[in-house]
Amino acid sequence: MxxxxxxxxxxxREAALSLYMERGFEQTMVADIAERxxxxxxxxxxxxxDKREVLFDDSSALEEKSLGVLAEVPDTASALDAVxxxxxxxxxMVGSDRELARKRQAVIMANADLRERELIKLTSLSAALADRxxxxxxxxxxxxxxxxxxxxxxxxxFSRWVTATxxxxxxxxxxxxxxxxxxxxxxx
Amino acid sequence: MxxxxxxxxxxxREAALSLYMERGFEQTMVADIAERxxxxxxxxxxxxxDKREVLFDDSSALEEKSLGVLAEVPDTASALDAVxxxxxxxxxMVGSDRELARKRQAVIMANADLRERELIKLTSLSAALADRxxxxxxxxxxxxxxxxxxxxxxxxxFSRWVTATxxxxxxxxxxxxxxxxxxxxxxx
Numbered sequence: 001m002x003x004x005x006x007x008x009x010x011x012x013r014e015a016a017l018s019l020y021m022e023r024g025f026e027q028t029m030v031a032d033i034a035e036r037x038x039x040x041x042x043x044x045x046x047x048x049x050d051k052r053e054v055l056f057d058d059s060s061a062l063e064e065k066s067l068g069v070l071a072e073v074p075d076t077a078s079a080l081d082a083v084x085x086x087x088x089x090x091x092x093m094v095g096s097d098r099e100l101a102r103k104r105q106a107v108i109m110a111n112a113d114l115r116e117r118e119l120i121k122l123t124s125l126s127a128a129l130a131d132r133x134x135x136x137x138x139x140x141x142x143x144x145x146x147x148x149x150x151x152x153x154x155x156x157x158f159s160r161w162v163t164a165t166x167x168x169x170x171x172x173x174x175x176x177x178x179x180x181x182x183x184x185x186x187x188x
Numbered sequence: 189m190x191x192x193x194x195x196x197x198x199x200x201r202e203a204a205l206s207l208y209m210e211r212g213f214e215q216t217m218v219a220d221i222a223e224r225x226x227x228x229x230x231x232x233x234x235x236x237x238d239k240r241e242v243l244f245d246d247s248s249a250l251e252e253k254s255l256g257v258l259a260e261v262p263d264t265a266s267a268l269d270a271v272x273x274x275x276x277x278x279x280x281m282v283g284s285d286r287e288l289a290r291k292r293q294a295v296i297m298a299n300a301d302l303r304e305r306e307l308i309k310l311t312s313l314s315a316a317l318a319d320r321x322x323x324x325x326x327x328x329x330x331x332x333x334x335x336x337x338x339x340x341x342x343x344x345x346f347s348r349w350v351t352a353t354x355x356x357x358x359x360x361x362x363x364x365x366x367x368x369x370x371x372x373x374x375x376x
Contacts, residue, residue, distance in 0.1 A: 078375050116304050119311060144344045145369050152336035156329060181333050185373030187266050 009047045011037040016054040017100065020107040025051070025114060055104055055114065058094065059121050063128055065089055070132050079138045079146040080182075086129065087150055087157075087174045095161065095170025105162045126151045153178050197235045199225040204242040205288065208295040213239070213302060243292055243302065246282065247309050251316055253277055258320050267326045267334040268370075274317065275338055275345075275362045283349065283358025293350045314339045341366050 015036035019028040030051055034041045048054050069089040073082045094101060108114040130147035134140060157177035161170045203224035207216040218239055222229045236242050257277040261270045282289060296302040314335045321331035345365035349358045 078372075080372055080375065116308060119307050120304060123307060141344060141348065141365065141368055142372055144347070145340065145365070145372055148340035148343060149337065149369065149372075152333060152340050155336060156332045159332070160329065177329065177333070180329055181337065182373045184266075184268055184330055184333055184337075185370045187268065 008037070008039055008043055012039065012044055012047055013054055013100070016051065017103040017107060020055075021103055025107055025111045052114070052117065055108060056117060056121060059125075062090060062093060062121075063125055065093055066125060067128060067132055070129065070136075075136065079133055079142050080149070080178075082133065082136070082138075083129070083146050083150040083153075084175070084178055087153060087178065088171050090154065091157070091169075091171040091174040094158070098162070098167070098170075101158075102162050105159075122151045122154065149181065153181055196225065196227055196231055200227065200232055200235055201242055201288070204239065205291040205295060209291055213295055213299045240302070240305065243296060244305060244309060247313075250278060250281060250309075251313050253281055254313060255316060255320055258317065258324075263324065267321055267330050268337070268366075270321065270324070270326075271317070271334050271338040271341075272363070272366055275341060275366065276359050278342065279345070279357075279359040279362040282346070286349070286355070286358075289346075290350050293347075310339045310342065337369065341369055 012033060016028070016033045019032055019036060023032075028051065030044050031041050033051065033054075034044045037044075048057060066086045066089065069086050070082055073085045077085070108118050126147045129150060130143045133143035133146055138146065153174065157170070157174040160177065161168055161173045164173075200221060204216070204221045207220055207224060211220075216239065218232050219229050221239065221242075222232045225232075236245060254274045254277065257274050258270055261273045265273070296306050317338060318331045318335035321334055322328060326334065341362065345358070345362040348365065349356055349361045352361075
């Protein structure tokens with residue numbers, strides 16, 4: 001659902017993340033979130049299907065963005081360069097607010113169901129990427145490997161960025177992590 | 189649980205996989221599995237905690253084997269070579285019976301909960317590998333990347349092996365897939 005009423009969606013997201021951190025995800029009710037955000041529960045449901053969606057409502061935008069970027073990568077680019085372009089775009093999307101990302105990550109890591117959901121989100125993104133790479137003419141195996149590798153790089157880079165003590169830009173961390181993977185593969 | 193009564197565990201596994209394929213995982217009851225294997229439900233529970241464990245009871249053996257192999261890799265080996273040794277050992281363990289593996293894979297792919305469980309199993313293995321690599325002195329980021337990459341290679345290789353029309357050895361497929369990843373990273 002879009003943010004049809006500017007402000008309320010962001011306030012609800014902030015309120016939800018704070019409450020999930022204070023009380024735990026399970027213990028937080030939609031009514032609590034709405035109250036903290038100063039809106040009604042009905043308004044909550046205009047923005048999010050349920051309290052889990054507050055954490056995962058970027059999934060389809062992320063996939064759409066990734067596939068859109070991939071479509072614009074020149075055919076001459078290598079599979080890994082195509083993946084690098086996708087990672088850069090994704091990093092720009094999810095890397096705009098580190099404080100929010102840090103909270104979200106803490107909430108997800110504290111709950112097994114949410115960790116599973118996050119894993120599934122990334123795996124489904126990987127499958128979609130592999131599919132598109134195949135359509136670009138990348139070989140079956142290389143397409144799967146490049147897509148799975150992009151998830152590996154994303155997970156490692158995101159966790160570095162979120163836990164770093166100093167301020168860093170996620171796109172930079174992402175690029176550096178991919179370079180490290182290249183070096184690792186070259187050395188091995 | 190170990191196979192304290194030789195034969196019954198394997199018969200139960202065969203019976204369970206066949207039933208999961210015929211009727212679906214959800215629709216199969218422990219009593220059905222026991223009946224097909226010609227044992228009592230009580231015997232089933234001496235071998236497996238529940239019907240899901242039939243599919244995942246190798247998880248701890250797999251992790252133990254992986255960490256054991258890693259401990260024996262010489263310190264001079266690169267992170268990716270260490271991972272290659274682990275993948276080889278894992279391939280030998282899970283690659284002994286392709287027909288069984290194919291059935292297990294089909295059952296898991298048909299059920300969202302089982303797919304999640306499989307993902308979690310691999311992610312937890314990756315975390316354990318990364319931890320041990322760090323203890324070997326591999327840098328924080330390289331350890332995570334090597335471990336995550338090993339899961340990527342495993343997933344791609346396993347799926348290739350299980351779906352291949354001709355007979356192949358999983359360790360060979362695993363090695364070739366890792367080589368392809370190296371080539372991919374070098375080309376990118």
